[in-house]
Amino acid sequence: MTGETVAPPTRHVVVMGVSGAGKTTVARGIAARTGLIFAEADEFHPPANVASMRAGVPLDDVARLPWLRDLAGWMAARAADGVSTVLACSALKRSYRDTLRQGPPSVEFVHLDGAAEVIRERMARRAGHYMPPSLLASQLATLEQPHPDESVLVLDVALTPDELVSAAVDRLGLARGVAANG
Numbered sequence: 001m002t003g004e005t006v007a008p009p010t011r012h013v014v015v016m017g018v019s020g021a022g023k024t025t026v027a028r029g030i031a032a033r034t035g036l037i038f039a040e041a042d043e044f045h046p047p048a049n050v051a052s053m054r055a056g057v058p059l060d061d062v063a064r065l066p067w068l069r070d071l072a073g074w075m076a077a078r079a080a081d082g083v084s085t086v087l088a089c090s091a092l093k094r095s096y097r098d099t100l101r102q103g104p105p106s107v108e109f110v111h112l113d114g115a116a117e118v119i120r121e122r123m124a125r126r127a128g129h130y131m132p133p134s135l136l137a138s139q140l141a142t143l144e145q146p147h148p149d150e151s152v153l154v155l156d157v158a159l160t161p162d163e164l165v166s167a168a169v170d171r172l173g174l175a176r177g178v179a180a181n182g
């Protein structure tokens, strides 16, 4: 034995769900509670994707692939530095989640799932935002519910943000300082 200390593996959490499910709120809350580094997936879009979205053109899977690979690469780079992360990313399709899984050694998903009515009402109240009803419908149509073999933590959107953060931290065992800085 050399006596050298082995750093604990880093943790990489992705908070997923349809638009308005609370991904940003909960991912930020997890970061605040645990010290995991937060990132917003939307901010990783390359300029071409941003231009499409501004023009109201939905992104297809081909356009999403480099973006998802960037996100996977961002997590992998943080893992290499011994830094744990929490990402807000809708990750609606299995193939999107599988691309994210190709980044760091392990990715853990938290799915904010539940009644569409709860999300719809919340979005209607969100200040400064207007969500056309068709957006939630199309998100729900796109959502591929995680298969049991993906071992995704599913939490009910009807809980309060505080309850959701606590549930994620407890169920995933993300105590403050867990691999946050190597």
Ligand SMILES: Nc1ncnc2c1ncn2[C@@H]1O[C@H](COP(=O)(O)OP(=O)(O)OP(=O)(O)O)[C@@H](O)[C@H]1O
Pocket (backbone or CB within 6 Å): 017, 018, 019, 020, 021, 022, 023, 024, 025, 026, 088, 122, 123, 125, 126, 127, 157, 158, 159, 160, 161, 164
């Ligand atoms: N558990 C919750 N209970 C009540 N309100 C919530 C909850 N989670 C989020 N909200 C509120 O609902 C709205 C949507 O939340 P948030 O922006 O976190 O969702 P999102 O999934 O990141 O949405 P988007 O897909 O548009 O990025 C915000 O006004 C937020 O304050």
Ligand SMILES: [Mg+2]
Pocket (backbone or CB within 6 Å): 023, 024, 025, 088
């Ligand atoms: Mg968000």
